[in-house]
Amino acid sequence: MRIVMALGGNALLKRGEPMTADNQRANIRKAASAIAELVRMGHSLVITHGNGPQVGLLALQAAASQEAPFPLDVLDAESAGMIGYVLQQELGNVIKDQLFATLLTQVKVDPRDPAFGNPTKPIGPGYDEVTARRLTSERGWQIARDNDKWLRVVASPKPLEIIEADVLAFLIGHGVIVICAGGGGIPVVELDNGSLAGIEAVIDKDHASSLLARQLRADMLLMLTDVDAVYAGWGTPSARALTEAAISDLSTADFAVGSMRPKVEAAIEFVKSTGKTAAIGRLEDAAAIVAGVRGTQIVR
Numbered sequence: 001m002r003i004v005m006a007l008g009g010n011a012l013l014k015r016g017e018p019m020t021a022d023n024q025r026a027n028i029r030k031a032a033s034a035i036a037e038l039v040r041m042g043h044s045l046v047i048t049h050g051n052g053p054q055v056g057l058l059a060l061q062a063a064a065s066q067e068a069p070f071p072l073d074v075l076d077a078e079s080a081g082m083i084g085y086v087l088q089q090e091l092g093n094v095i096k097d098q099l100f101a102t103l104l105t106q107v108k109v110d111p112r113d114p115a116f117g118n119p120t121k122p123i124g125p126g127y128d129e130v131t132a133r134r135l136t137s138e139r140g141w142q143i144a145r146d147n148d149k150w151l152r153v154v155a156s157p158k159p160l161e162i163i164e165a166d167v168l169a170f171l172i173g174h175g176v177i178v179i180c181a182g183g184g185g186i187p188v189v190e191l192d193n194g195s196l197a198g199i200e201a202v203i204d205k206d207h208a209s210s211l212l213a214r215q216l217r218a219d220m221l222l223m224l225t226d227v228d229a230v231y232a233g234w235g236t237p238s239a240r241a242l243t244e245a246a247i248s249d250l251s252t253a254d255f256a257v258g259s260m261r262p263k264v265e266a267a268i269e270f271v272k273s274t275g276k277t278a279a280i281g282r283l284e285d286a287a288a289i290v291a292g293v294r295g296t297q298i299v300r
Contacts, residue, residue, distance in 0.1 A: 001043050001044070001219040001220060001290075002043075002044045002045075002046070002172070002216065002217070002218045002219050002220075003038070003043050003044070003045055003046070003218060003219065003220045003221075003222050003290065004045075004046045004048065004209055004212055004213035004216065004218045004220070004221050004222065005035070005038075005045055005046065005047050005048070005222045005224065005286070006048045006049070006205055006206055006209035006221070006222065006223045006224065006266075007031060007047065007048065007049040007050065007224055007283065008050060008205075008223070008224055008225035008226065008283070009050045009052060009053065009225075009226075012024050012027055012028060012031075012049065012050065012053070012054070012083060013027060013053050014027060014226070015226065019053050019054075019057055019125065024054075024083075024086065025086055025090070028083075028086050028087055028090050029090050030283075030284075031087075031090075031283055032087070032090040032091045032093070032094045033094060034224075034283050034284055034286045034287070035047065035091060035094075035286070036091070036094045036095050037286065037287045038286055038287055038290060039095055039098060039177065040095075041287065041290075043290070044172060044177075045177050046168065046172060046177070046178050046180065046212065046213075046216060046218070047087065047177065047178070047179045047180070048179075048180060048181040048182065048184075048205055048208065048209045048212065049083055049084075049087065049179070049182055049183070049205065050183060050184075050205045051076065051079040051080060051083060051182055051183025051184075051202070051205075052121070052122060052123045052124070052183070052202070053123075053124065053125065054079040054082065054083060054183075055072070055075050055076055055078075055079040055123050055124075055183055055202060056122075056123035056124020056125065056152060057124060057125070058075045058078055058079055059072065059075055059123065059124060059152075060124060060125075071198060071200050072154060072187075072200045072201060072202060073186050073187055073188065073198030073199060073200065073201070074198065076182075076183050076184075076185070076186045076187065076202060077104055077186045079182065079183055080102075080104055080105070080182025080183055080185075080186070081102065081104060081182075083182055083183075084102030084103075084179045084180075084182055085102065087102070087179050088100045088101070088102050088179055091177070098177060099174075099175055099176045099177065100176065100177050100178075100179070101171060101176050101177075101178050101179070102178075102179040102180070102182075103164060103167065103168065103171070103178055103179070103180045104182075104186060105162060105163070105164050105168075105180045105181045105182070105185045105186065106162075106163040106164060106185060106186050106188045106196060107159045107160075107161070107162055107163065107181065107184065107185030107186065107187060107188065107203055107208055107211075108159070108160045108161040108163060108188055108189065108190060108196070109157035109158065109159060109160055109187050109188070109189060109199065109201065109203065110157060110158070110160060110189070111189045111199060113155075113157035113158055115155045115156050115157040115158070115201070116155045116157065116201070118155075119142045119153045119154050119155045119156070120144070120153055120155075120156055120257065121153055121154050121155065121156035121201075121202045121204065122144065122146060122151035122152065122153050123151070123152055123153070123154055123202055124151065124152050125151075126146060126149030126150065126151055127143075127149060127150045127151070128149070128150070129150050131150075132150035132151075132152075133150075135152070142154075154200070154201060154202050155200065155201040155202075156184075156201060156202055156203060156204050157187065157199075157201050157203065158207065159184065159185065159203050159204075159207055159208045159211045160211075161211075161215075162181065162185065162208075162211060162212050162215050163188065163196070164180070165212070165215045165216065168180060168212075168216060169216060172216065180212070181205070181208045181209060181212050183202060183203070183205060184202060184203030184204050184205040184207070184208040185203055185208050186198065187199050187200075187201040187202070187203050204262050204266075206223055206262045206263045206265070206266035207262060207265065207266050207269070209221060209223065209266060210266035210267070210269045210270045210278075211269075213270050213274075214269075214270060214273050214274060217274075218274075218276070219276055220276060220277050220278070220279065220290065221266070221267065221270040221276075221277075221278040221279070222278075222279050222286065222289065222290065223263045223266065223267070223278070223279070223280045224280075224281065224282065224283040224286055224289075225263070225280065225281070225282065225283070226282065226283070227260075227281075227282065228241065228281055228282050228285065228294070228295065229241035229242060229243065229280065229281055229294075229295050229296040230242045230245065230255075230260060230263075230264065230280050230296040230298075231260075232254070234255070234256070234260065241296070242296045243296060243297065244296070244297045244298075244299060245296060245297075245298050245299070246298075246299055246300065247267075247268045247271050247272055247298060247299070247300060250264055250268060250298070252264050252265050252268070260280075263280050264280075264298075266278070267279075267280065267298040268298070271298055271299060271300050272300070275300050277297055277298065277299055278297075278298045279295050279296065279297050279298065280295055280296045280298070281294055281295020281296060282294075282295070
């Protein structure tokens with residue numbers, strides 16, 4: 001079965017952990033074990049991942065430089081290469097006889113997307129309110145509250161096309177497990193003359209993964225995070241895990257914008273378009289989720 005597997009932030013950095021290279025590698029090493037189990041079961045995988053903390057750190061470092069900072073699309077590419085390298089290496093250490101490749105992936109967006117006027121995608125570390133407002137004043141950032149912290153937010157336009165889809169299909173057809181669309185891919189726009197140019201944004205990884213799964217005719221979209229399932233009434237005494245849900249029974253308004261909503265939206269897009277299954281659950285339960293005994297199965 002061809003599966004597009006979207007690794008959530010917990011695969012790279014657990015909540016509250018310092019953003020260090022050692023922590024990132026230790027988490028990726030654990031993720032590699034879960035991924036390897038699916039490979040050994042004979043599934044063909046395409047792996048995507050988030051990059052919010054990493055691209056935020058790169059943006060901070062760029063802002064501190066005396067030189068003109070690199071734009072976000074370049075930092076998206078840098079973080080995708082960095083994370084892809086560690087993922088590819090750790091997977092190769094676990095599965096010796098498998099081909100892996102990391103592909104920097106351009107994703108076309110609309111420069112008129114309303115998201116550019118309403119930034120919502122959090123990147124980088126959390127700050128206290130005083131520090132966040134100082135950085136906003138100094139650097140022209142926009143910020144948003146996330147529980148007791150404040151985060152920088154940037155535009156997150158809707159992905160329209162995976163530019164390298166044909167390259168990905170070629171690699172997959174030759175047995176390569178590809179790590180791609182890192183951080184939602186590198187956002188680009190098409191100019192009047194048909195050429196491509198980068199644009200300042202970070203694309204949502206789950207929406208990009210859903211688009212990728214549709215373009216590659218995947219059999220399943222698997223979104224892995226640090227909660228065991230999608231919950232109805234999350235955060236309330238009546239919260240309950242959904243083991244299976246039809247897209248007609250789901251309302252995206254019932255889920256938090258910064259956490260589960262994009263996953264549910266991405267699942268609905270994939271299921272509605274293909275009639276196939278999307279699933280959401282914990283990274284360590286990946287094989288059981290594919291088998292249909294853990295997580296949430298979202299169906300038509």
